[in-house]
Amino acid sequence: MARITAGVATSHVPAIGAALDLGKSGEDYWKPLFAGYEPSKRWIAEQKPDVVILVYNDHASAFSLELIPTFAIGCADEFAPADEGWGPRPVPTVHGHPELAWHLAEKLILDEFDMTIVNRMDVDHGLTVPLSLMFGQPDAWPCKVIPLAVNVVQYPPPTGARCHRLGQAIRRAVESFPEDLNVQVWGTGGMSHQLQGPRAGLINSAFDNAFLDRLVHDPAGQAQVPHLDYVREAGSEGIELVMWLIMRGALDDRVNVAHRFYHVPASNTAVGHLILENA
Amino acid sequence: MTEKPYHDIPGTVLFDAEQSRKGFHLNQFCMSLMKAKNRAAFKADERAYLDGWPMTEAQKQAVLDRDWNGMIALGGNIYFTSKIAATDGLSFRQIAAVMSGVSEETYAQMMLDGGRSIEGNRSRKEQSGKDAS
Numbered sequence: 001m002a003r004i005t006a007g008v009a010t011s012h013v014p015a016i017g018a019a020l021d022l023g024k025s026g027e028d029y030w031k032p033l034f035a036g037y038e039p040s041k042r043w044i045a046e047q048k049p050d051v052v053i054l055v056y057n058d059h060a061s062a063f064s065l066e067l068i069p070t071f072a073i074g075c076a077d078e079f080a081p082a083d084e085g086w087g088p089r090p091v092p093t094v095h096g097h098p099e100l101a102w103h104l105a106e107k108l109i110l111d112e113f114d115m116t117i118v119n120r121m122d123v124d125h126g127l128t129v130p131l132s133l134m135f136g137q138p139d140a141w142p143c144k145v146i147p148l149a150v151n152v153v154q155y156p157p158p159t160g161a162r163c164h165r166l167g168q169a170i171r172r173a174v175e176s177f178p179e180d181l182n183v184q185v186w187g188t189g190g191m192s193h194q195l196q197g198p199r200a201g202l203i204n205s206a207f208d209n210a211f212l213d214r215l216v217h218d219p220a221g222q223a224q225v226p227h228l229d230y231v232r233e234a235g236s237e238g239i240e241l242v243m244w245l246i247m248r249g250a251l252d253d254r255v256n257v258a259h260r261f262y263h264v265p266a267s268n269t270a271v272g273h274l275i276l277e278n279a
Numbered sequence: 280m281t282e283k284p285y286h287d288i289p290g291t292v293l294f295d296a297e298q299s300r301k302g303f304h305l306n307q308f309c310m311s312l313m314k315a316k317n318r319a320a321f322k323a324d325e326r327a328y329l330d331g332w333p334m335t336e337a338q339k340q341a342v343l344d345r346d347w348n349g350m351i352a353l354g355g356n357i358y359f360t361s362k363i364a365a366t367d368g369l370s371f372r373q374i375a376a377v378m379s380g381v382s383e384e385t386y387a388q389m390m391l392d393g394g395r396s397i398e399g400n401r402s403r404k405e406q407s408g409k410d411a412s
Binding site for chain 2: 014015059060061064065066082083084085086087153154155156192194195196197198199200201202203204205206207228231232233235236237264265267268270
């Protein structure tokens, strides 16, 4: 039987990818950020997940305004890094797990989560930066990845409560897959940041750290927090944090915190990172 | 414009239904800049390239002027308009500095110092209360 063993949450700031790709990770500006992920690289080398269900948002790369799915699951064999306007990131092609992805799509839809099924999709920094942070710069990604894209660009995104329940449904679906697989769920995006307008550069570390605490100890309570609170307190793009609730919903109620890291700034953004293990 | 609770957040435009409808063609134009050949065509003659899209004159002018806040007000979404920035070779941080009305150095230093504080930036009500006191 497939099982979910752990969850990872991390910001997915594009500048982090650029820093790695351009060989700047050793610079003073970036050193503390990458140092915060060294324990994570060691951890994942030991964990060796077979599949990562990677919850992220597309940033107008695969989805324009022609089609805006709230929840989309990538069922393809592979996903190419997207050209986001300055050429694709020089990172390996992402290999999917179509059998598990289709199984998830079927189970989730019958569990009343109306997933959009995606058979062809490029993946942008939202998906590839977390892979880079956790695995560094390998020639090939060491596991299969099922992209799960959540709309957080067109307001409103799904509610925190809906995301939390989707995570719970993903767990049920994974555990009904017959093959013996070590599966992780990652939630990405956030933390506080605002990229637009006169309030650009907003950072709220008190909000971020309270979110990290509550995500670990009281996810059902955090899931009740309305969008307006995220937007007001964590910035217009800080609302990406609802995606972390999908990861959290897929884990046990009680979890071990294997690693926690918080850093300001990466470009315009506060970076948060958690590794949670089922107890 | 229907008044929404989030209109009270200062310096912030949520990309809601109203903005999305207003900005559809502007954002789809931005989307076209994902392709290298379109970026080259845009750079070669911006006005002619823009005239190929059913955008309003105000939207076209905002693009030509690189009026980043103006584009947002006219329905642009930052993830789309940032593709113009990428075409220009500008980073998110550079256009964020422009949108918040400071130099890149000042903006970068603000971020190194922990970012823009939430204090005084939660609501217009809070700001006007402060002004009155």
